[in-house]
Amino acid sequence: MPLMGVQPVRGTRDLLGEDQRRHAHVVATARRVAGLYGFDEWQTPIFEDTTVFARSLGETSDVVTKEMYTFADRGGDSVTLRPEGTAGICRALVSNGLTQSLPQKVFYAGPMFRYERPQKGRYRQFHQIGMELIGPAEPLADAEVIACGHTILTTLGVAGNVTLELNTLGDAASRAAYRAALVTHFTAARDALSDDSRMRLEKNPLRILDSKDAGDREIVAAAPTIAPFLTPQAQEFWDGLRRALDLFAVPFIENPRIVRGLDYYSHTAFEFVTDALGAQGTVLAGGRYDGLVADMGGPPTPAVGWAAGIDRLALLLADVPAPARPVAVVPLGDAAQAAAIGVLSALRAHGLRAEMAYRGNLKKRLERANRIGAKFAVILGEAELARGVAQVKDLDSGTQTDVALHAVTAFCA
RNA sequence: GCGGGCGUAGCUCAGCUGGUAGAGCGCCAGGUUGUGGUCUUGGAUGCCGUGGGUUCGAGCCCCAUCGCUCGCCCCA
Numbered sequence: 150m151p152l153m154g155v156q157p158v159r160g161t162r163d164l165l166g167e168d169q170r171r172h173a174h175v176v177a178t179a180r181r182v183a184g185l186y187g188f189d190e191w192q193t194p195i196f197e198d199t200t201v202f203a204r205s206l207g208e209t210s211d212v213v214t215k216e217m218y219t220f221a222d223r224g225g226d227s228v229t230l231r232p233e234g235t236a237g238i239c240r241a242l243v244s245n246g247l248t249q250s251l252p253q254k255v256f257y258a259g260p261m262f263r264y265e266r267p268q269k270g271r272y273r274q275f276h277q278i279g280m281e282l283i284g285p286a287e288p289l290a291d292a293e294v295i296a297c298g299h300t301i302l303t304t305l306g307v308a309g310n311v312t313l314e315l316n317t318l319g320d321a322a323s324r325a326a327y328r329a330a331l332v333t334h335f336t337a338a339r340d341a342l343s344d345d346s347r348m349r350l351e352k353n354p355l356r357i358l359d360s361k362d363a364g365d366r367e368i369v370a371a372a373p374t375i376a377p378f379l380t381p382q383a384q385e386f387w388d389g390l391r392r393a394l395d396l397f398a399v400p401f402i403e404n405p406r407i408v409r410g411l412d413y414y415s416h417t418a419f420e421f422v423t424d425a426l427g428a429q430g431t432v433l434a435g436g437r438y439d440g441l442v443a444d445m446g447g448p449p450t451p452a453v454g455w456a457a458g459i460d461r462l463a464l465l466l467a468d469v470p471a472p473a474r475p476v477a478v479v480p481l482g483d484a485a486q487a488a489a490i491g492v493l494s495a496l497r498a499h500g501l502r503a504e505m506a507y508r509g510n511l512k513k514r515l516e517r518a519n520r521i522g523a524k525f526a527v528i529l530g531e532a533e534l535a536r537g538v539a540q541v542k543d544l545d546s547g548t549q550t551d552v553a554l555h556a557v558t559a560f561c562a
Numbered sequence: 563g564c565g566g567g568c569g570u571a572g573c574u575c576a577g578c579u580g581g582u583a584g585a586g587c588g589c590c591a592g593g594u595u596g597u598g599g600u601c602u603u604g605g606a607u608g609c610c611g612u613g614g615g616u617u618c619g620a621g622c623c624c625c626a627u628c629g630c631u632c633g634c635c636c637c638a
Contacts, residue, residue, distance in 0.1 A: 211636050458638035515598035
């Protein structure tokens with residue numbers, strides 16, 4: 150067993166082999182699709198001044214109060230490992246003066262950190278891709294961002310396992326009225342609520358709507374929805390969003406119980422969910438956050454975006470593209486090895502993956518060629534060298550052919 | 563932060579009512595001094611997660627601790 154101290158920190162893990170390939174495939178696919186929608190990639194720092202997150206996520210949210218990796222650096226400043234991506238993007242928008250050149254269409258990918266109890270699809274260092282469309286206030290923007298997420302899931306081949314659930318949180322006025330109605334409703338049933346939900350009644354009554362407690366669910370079923378509380382403007386936005394999603398041909402179901410965990414959301418809230426991942430069923434989620442850029446010290450700026458869990462998407466992928474099969478160059482003897490290096494370089498220069506072992510006789514080297522999944526072995530000994538050829542062995546069929554040295558690359562391509 | 567399950571070889575796991583460790587796969591070497599993938603012969607590998615306790619004796623029982631895992635919470 151490993152010595153103490155050589156295992157990764159709880160909630161972190163090493164990504165190698167197929168895990169890494171799955172991960173990379175998710176990121177590469179999302180990056181490409183986001184590009185098709187006109188989004189450019191940004192990279193922002195992995196840690197920020199603590200206020201960047203404390204201010205934007207809500208001072209009382211669980212993420213801020215008990216899940217952030219916050220520490221004083223050597224200069225005594227309080228910094229925090231980013232627990233999510235949106236706050237940093239908005240900070241960067243303001244820092245770089247880009248509130249003057251809107252819209253900005255941003256894609257990002259990278260690690261995030263939250264001190265939570267690890268679980269399937271949930272880690273302390275986890276990885277997200279995300280996109281933010283900053284500037285437009287039209288529901289068309291929300292629809293396009295959702296459509297892009299949908300295209301990414303489709304391209305990854307996981308859309309069949311996933312459904313889009315959509316809701317509106319209304320504007321500030323709608324939500325205040327709705328919140329008051331919910332407090333009235335749940336206070337009447339206070340004694341029947343779970344302990345957790347009694348707590349939520351104080352802190353974040355909307356959260357009771359997605360409680361998993363069976364008793365809560367009955368009370369929730371009788372709770373009002375936001376629809377009658379929507380202001381005319383909020384209603385118009387909500388109608389516009391659903392029309393636009395139809396035009397983008399993105400299927401969705403309306404779920405009035407969808408809520409967002411972070412405080413900065415308004416209007417649109419959506420989740421792509423699956424039942425294939427146990428309790429961690431949300432795979433891509435987001436919404437509109439018109440107040441956040443202003444919270445960050447910029448001018449009032451509407452925005453909409455989402456984030457998706459790379460680790461969770463990687464779990465859902467059916468098959469990952471395997472790396473290209475290499476060509477194994479197999480020299481016999483020192484003189485042959487000198488010539489073999491030339492062949493090796495030529496193969497690589499032509500874009501072929503090629504490897505040559507560092508030691509070993511013919512048998513050992515062919516064993517290795519087989520193990521790395523090589524398609525061809527290029528065998529080059531004294532005898533072949535004298536004739537200016539190599540024997541190229543097709544490792545699937547076992548057939549072996551004399552090929553002139555200068556033609557080896559073309560033969561293997 | 564709360565509750566359940568589980569930690570034995572590199573991996574997957576077996577190990578009886580306590581009697582001082584096993585299989586398969588993988589790995590290494592040979593059968594084949596210039597031919598792999600099949601076959602065959604042989605070999606190596608373990609602080610039985612860690613610390614303490616009970617016992618003549620603990621992989622097995624008890625306590626603690628760390629880790630993994632599932633659920634709650636939270637959230638992507």
